[in-house]
Amino acid sequence: MIVMDWALLPHDLLYIISTKLADISDFIRFRAVCKSWQSSASPSDHAPRLPWILNNHGGLFVLANLKLCPSFSNKIYTIRVRHAYMMSLNGPSECYLLNTNKGKPISLLNPFTGNTIALPPLREEIRNLYPLNFVGNRLRSKDLLVVFGLKRHSFTFILGVTRLGDAEWLVIPLPGNIGTWVRGSFMYYKGHLFAHELSTGRTMVFDATSGKIVFTMRDTNRLDYNCDVKEYMVESDGKLLRIIKNIENNQVESF
Template sequence: MAETPDWSGLFPELLQTIARKLPDISDFVNFRAVCTVWRSSAHVSDLPPQLPWLLEERGSLEGDLRFYSLFSGKIHTVPFPNSSGNSFCGPAHDSIVLYNKTTHQISLLNPIADKKVVLPSLSLDIAWTNPIQVGPDPIWRGDSVVLSGIFVGYKTGFVALYQPIEKEWMVIERNISPNFRDTYYNGLYFLNKEYIGTTEIINTVTQKMVHVVPPPPKEENCECCAYLTYVAWRSTYLVQSAGNILRVVLHTLESLETYKTHFHIHRLDLGGENEGKPCWVKISSIGDRILFLDNKNGFSLSCRDFSGFRGNSIYFLNKYSHGFALPLYSICRYDIEEARVEPLTCPFANGGTWIVPSLR
């Protein structure tokens, strides 16, 4: 009978090399669970960049969380701790943002590592809020936590920034607008007003509006305008991608039998190709970047970190809604160069939101 090899005898350098090449966080966790030697050789900081997981849409915080791994195609179930009194604002990067309407406290919960960070109270009468940015390490690296939302009464909105250096929230009130999309980058807050198409840029230090960018020219030969036999709708996203602000517009055409989806992408030129004024410039490629879009927000990653995944593409949730039936969702990949949609497997018919799994 052959002897069972002593896997704990592998050189630590070899173990570290193996750990850093594990593309799925569940494999990394299982690797560290083999024995004490393997655990000590694979530090949490050795976790390679991770593809997002899809967090199943949920109406409450009760019950377990379910995630779908785009890489492995597996569903992971994570117990959710008791969060009485908290409401679910949404995920941002690797955290779930919780808001307690009684104490006005904002918490960041990493559901994978089961770690919770409590931020100072945000003493506002908030009817609804959505996380825009939570950096990879908002406590130790000084990354801002940025939320936007609407006050009770739905008359005005706000953007709130928490920076660990000041250890307090800065709140900027803004006019409310239906179907808005927003993002934050490098001290600037970008707010797209869908119903008129303009994008406001607010300096969060001075709290003053510095630019109002007009919408890009209407697309020529746009099928959404050409076919009245279709039910057509669009969704606009503002996405920070490798230092650029992108305006990504998803067009969907629905007939009784088919769906057609395509994207228009523009990059914000602050220098101004339009007589020195900021403007949107149409682009046909985003290089090696991959965009991930859900129903509200979007972010980008580099395909160089993920073997087998191509850049210049968009992963998004496609909504199917015939008649008065409840909408169903699927994950799709859009090839920007070929303007082609590729349906993928999605186990959550009611949709979800993207979250980057982390052990920090």
């Protein structure tokens, strides 16, 4: 009988295996096997095919405990991130979360590596700021960073667009009727804003540079929601997915 010492597997092989793990929870388990496996797979190298969702998004993390729902597996993982202390974080993500503490500069946080990236300030006061495109772990200067928010005084919905190294945001006003999608989901993808209205199943597609409606889609598969829900729109391998999170008694029941 041959007993295999898994800790002796070549690092090159372990690295290849780690890059095939689509679920961030599998990646965390992989790195927890032993020190050899941990050293072969850096958190900065992992790029999940589906983003993980921050379950308590938009809150103030006094104890820096983040609850993640990876790959919509109906499981919640709690990780302690000391870098997130007193941050107000938001958004599903492939890697970076958006930090929008009131009165402080906007920034990005990688909860696994602790890396933070400062972003330019917004000239106007924007509330309910939310990230629309999922920022991967290899953030480059040419990558667009897109947020969605509401001007506090004029109640105008806006897109904010910037790149690393820019001194300011490009702010694009959106049509006023977009406020009807408050219970739906939003996503930026290839120059367009997708806004889905949960109650009617209608998705409006806007040109991200002009804010004009390009076309409208209707969802033919209407679901009967018997509990509280939260909706997300995500991209995976070039396809757009609309994800419904069912919540009962403040617990995630299903995706």
